[in-house]
Amino acid sequence: MASYALPLHHHGKSKVRLGRVWRDGNVHHMVEWDVYTMIDSDMEHAFLNGDNTGMTATDTQKNTVYVIAQRMAQKCTIEQYAIALAQHFVRTYPLVSKAKIYVEQKPWTRVQQTGAPHDHGFALQGTELRTVYVTYDKAGTLDVTAGLKDLSLLKTTQSGYEGFLRDQFTVLPEVNDRIMASTVTCTWKYSAPPPCYDAAYAAAKQGLLDAFLGPARGGVYSPSVQYTLYNMAKNILDRVPQSESIFLNMPNLHFIPCNPVGSTFNNDVYVATSEPHGNIEAVITRQGIAPHCKL
Numbered sequence: 001m002a003s004y005a006l007p008l009h010h011h012g013k014s015k016v017r018l019g020r021v022w023r024d025g026n027v028h029h030m031v032e033w034d035v036y037t038m039i040d041s042d043m044e045h046a047f048l049n050g051d052n053t054g055m056t057a058t059d060t061q062k063n064t065v066y067v068i069a070q071r072m073a074q075k076c077t078i079e080q081y082a083i084a085l086a087q088h089f090v091r092t093y094p095l096v097s098k099a100k101i102y103v104e105q106k107p108w109t110r111v112q113q114t115g116a117p118h119d120h121g122f123a124l125q126g127t128e129l130r131t132v133y134v135t136y137d138k139a140g141t142l143d144v145t146a147g148l149k150d151l152s153l154l155k156t157t158q159s160g161y162e163g164f165l166r167d168q169f170t171v172l173p174e175v176n177d178r179i180m181a182s183t184v185t186c187t188w189k190y191s192a193p194p195p196c197y198d199a200a201y202a203a204a205k206q207g208l209l210d211a212f213l214g215p216a217r218g219g220v221y222s223p224s225v226q227y228t229l230y231n232m233a234k235n236i237l238d239r240v241p242q243s244e245s246i247f248l249n250m251p252n253l254h255f256i257p258c259n260p261v262g263s264t265f266n267n268d269v270y271v272a273t274s275e276p277h278g279n280i281e282a283v284i285t286r287q288g289i290a291p292h293c294k295l
């Protein structure tokens with residue numbers, strides 16, 4: 001008769017993605033975390049007999065990740081949060097002997113707008129790349145298209161989405177306060193060389209930031225990604241006189257209001273998502289100029 005051992009077992013939820021916003025008046029703090037839970041528990045009977053009695057389901061663990069995040073009343077570190085979560089599991093469930101919590105924090109950093117910290121605007125530190133695409137032909141035609149990709153921007157308020165078509169397939173609520181987040185790809189084609197490519201790049205990037213975030217105090221309201229995208233492109237045309245055509249791609253990275261166990265959502269805890277995401281794209285040119293293609 002063969003005999004078996006079960007030297008290791010544990011179960012948890014991986015990659016529970018959350019955004020947490022703490023509102024201190026008009027000044028907002030925000031973090032985005034990927035949380036992994038794993039618990040050791042006296043659950044041999046589940047493996048051996050198919051008996052789930054007393055098991056803390058991984059779905060319950062996922063909900064707990066959000067609820068404990070909501071209970072962190074003050075802006076906290078991942079260490080403080082992970083300790084609170086681990087203690088909750090061990091102290092709440094008699095069969096749980098150990099909780100193992102791993103948290104990764106995204107490098108969202110408050111944007112400085114003309115030297116002042118923005119109330120509610122954040123950028124992912126150091127993720128954007130500066131790009132250029134040059135063509136030159138036998139006729140001597142030189143085309144320079146500069147740009148950037150992977151500029152991740154987020155604001156915790158001053159964004160809404162209302163008035164869109166509703167039919168039997170529409171469930172999205174209309175909101176006038178939501179998180180807006182995107183990873184911006186932008187290219188601008190030059191009609192002539194600017195006096196300084198570095199200065200033109202800096203002006204273009206600042207134009208994008210100004211239209212997305214607005215001033216450090218109060219920001220600027222966005223009724224849609226579409227409207228904000230158009231204003232971002234206009235800023236480049238206005239501030240970089242040698243630019244003639246702007247391509248912008250902006251995924252709408254959804255942070256979904258979260259109330260996992262019917263607790264009230266208070267603009268505090270969000271399910272962070274990257275897929276599926278909206279995708280908004282346009283080319284904006286000076287009047288009469290042919291649009292350039294993406295590159």
Ligand SMILES: O=c1[nH]c(=O)c2[nH]c(=O)[nH]c2[nH]1
Nearest residue numbers: 161172223224225226252278
């Ligand atoms: O700014 C937005 N534009 C959309 O086209 C859209 N679609 C959607 O579901 N949410 C949003 N938000």
